[in-house]
Amino acid sequence: xxxxxxxxxxxxxxxxxxxxxxxxxxxxxxxxxxxxxxxxxxxxxxxxxxxxxxxxxxxxxxxxxxxxxxxxxxxxxxxxxxxxxxxxxxxxxxxxxxxxxxxxxxxxxxxxxxxxxxxxxxxxxxxxxxxxxxxxxxxxxxxxxxxxxxxxxxxxxxxxxxxxxxxxxxxxxxxxxxxxxxxxxxxxxxxxxxxxxxxxxxxxxxxxxxxxxxxxxxxxxxxxxxxxxxxxxxxxxxxxxxxxxxxxxxxxxxxxxxxxxxxxxxxxxxxxxxxxxxxxxxxxxxxxxxxxxxxxxxxxxxxxxxxxxxxxxxxxxxxxxxxxxxxxxxxxxxxxxxxxxxxxxxxxxxxxxxxxxxxxxxxxxxxxxxxxxxxx
Numbered sequence: 001x002x003x004x005x006x007x008x009x010x011x012x013x014x015x016x017x018x019x020x021x022x023x024x025x026x027x028x029x030x031x032x033x034x035x036x037x038x039x040x041x042x043x044x045x046x047x048x049x050x051x052x053x054x055x056x057x058x059x060x061x062x063x064x065x066x067x068x069x070x071x072x073x074x075x076x077x078x079x080x081x082x083x084x085x086x087x088x089x090x091x092x093x094x095x096x097x098x099x100x101x102x103x104x105x106x107x108x109x110x111x112x113x114x115x116x117x118x119x120x121x122x123x124x125x126x127x128x129x130x131x132x133x134x135x136x137x138x139x140x141x142x143x144x145x146x147x148x149x150x151x152x153x154x155x156x157x158x159x160x161x162x163x164x165x166x167x168x169x170x171x172x173x174x175x176x177x178x179x180x181x182x183x184x185x186x187x188x189x190x191x192x193x194x195x196x197x198x199x200x201x202x203x204x205x206x207x208x209x210x211x212x213x214x215x216x217x218x219x220x221x222x223x224x225x226x227x228x229x230x231x232x233x234x235x236x237x238x239x240x241x242x243x244x245x246x247x248x249x250x251x252x253x254x255x256x257x258x259x260x261x262x263x264x265x266x267x268x269x270x271x272x273x274x275x276x277x278x279x280x281x282x283x284x285x286x287x288x289x290x291x292x293x294x295x296x297x298x299x300x301x302x303x304x305x306x307x308x309x310x311x312x313x314x315x316x317x318x319x320x321x322x323x324x325x326x327x328x329x330x331x332x333x334x335x336x337x338x339x340x341x342x343x344x345x346x347x348x349x350x351x352x353x354x355x356x357x358x359x360x361x362x363x364x365x366x367x368x369x370x371x372x373x374x375x376x
Contacts, residue, residue, distance in 0.1 A: 036314065036367040040327035051231060051358035052323050056296060056305040056342065057351030064234050065354065068246070068292035069227045070277070070284055072219035078190045080216040083174070086110025088204045089184070093216075095198045099189040105216055106187040106200055114183035116172050123165040130154070130161035193220040196286055224284055226255050226275040228292055231358040233307050233341040235260055235271035237296055244275040245293040251283055257294070304349055305342040307357040311335065312364040320345075321363045323354040328363055 045052070046067045053064045082088075090107035093099055134154040140146035172185070197217035206213050226246055230238060244255045255277040265272055275292065277284060284290075310320050311333070318335050321328040333348030349355075356363055 036330040038328045038363050038366050048362055049359045050356050052354050053357045054354055055349055055351045063296060064294045066292060068290050070286060070288045070290060071225045071227055072286050073223050073225050076220035078218050079214050080105060081214050082108060082206045084110050084112045085206050086113060088200055088202055091200060091202050093195055095195055097195050101189055101192045103189045104186050105189055108185045108187060109183055113185040120168040120172060123168040127161040127165045130158040134158045189218055191218055193218045222280045224277045224279045226277050226292055228273040229268060229270035230273050232271055233309060236341060238294055243295045246277055246290050248290045304345045304351040306345055306355060308341055308343045310355050310357045310360050311343055312360055314364060321356040321360050328356055330367060
């Protein structure tokens, strides 16, 4: 039988399925009835959401391999925003720059900033006058020229003035920066790290109703977050602390699962999970797509188990789709008992294959469509 080309359903633009050639049948007699082949690129597999896993065999729990994305650690990322209306009159740093905590990022000119600074000046002058008055009254009280009541009034006034000064300074800090001069606010880095995003433009204006506009995003990149999306069946087998092998072209490194969500994502119906990756060597980048392989624990009974979502029925026979260099091959299997979200395979697999689990039904649909097209 010659290879057959077919379009995969669900607008995935996936291609090719068919049977084995006579030469292949001669080399593999057990496939003499013809095995369906679906030819896909890695990008098409990712687009289709097909999850590739290894069967669980005895003490070897296998692995779940799926696409992932590197992001900055949310606990070590800060957004720097303009919280008062005004205009950017000075920018000190650009995208990719390393900054230290407290270092000036930008200077904002604003009438509101002028009012805040003026309030600080008034409060500082009032506090200084109150301290001077208190010192004078205490000196006169020590010489017997002031009654204690007036000294106590001066002490209360000094405390009140200090509170007003502290409040004025806190209002400046709440504006998103520290005090500049007159009508200016200095926007400072809240943490040490690297600027991974910059939306600020010199001369940019902020309206009163857009005061939360993001200026910079700063992140500490010595540790990155690996964002994963697991099927509900696989999420039940993944626990915090499990090892994740993160791979990209010419790079590979271990990470550890730190979080598995107790709820499904409302849009994808997948379970979000996060692994933390040591990036002190600086070889990984925020936003980089990678492949994550989660090592799973085994049961120790020697049986081969596959996710029930991996098993499909083709021509009345149970099959799983085995990953090949060109895509997937439908491999007939013999099933044993159900084991939770897994099913035991008693024949047809060695346990060392990589098979399609989540969304494997799209491969079955492609196979059926190709065979129907061939008959026509």
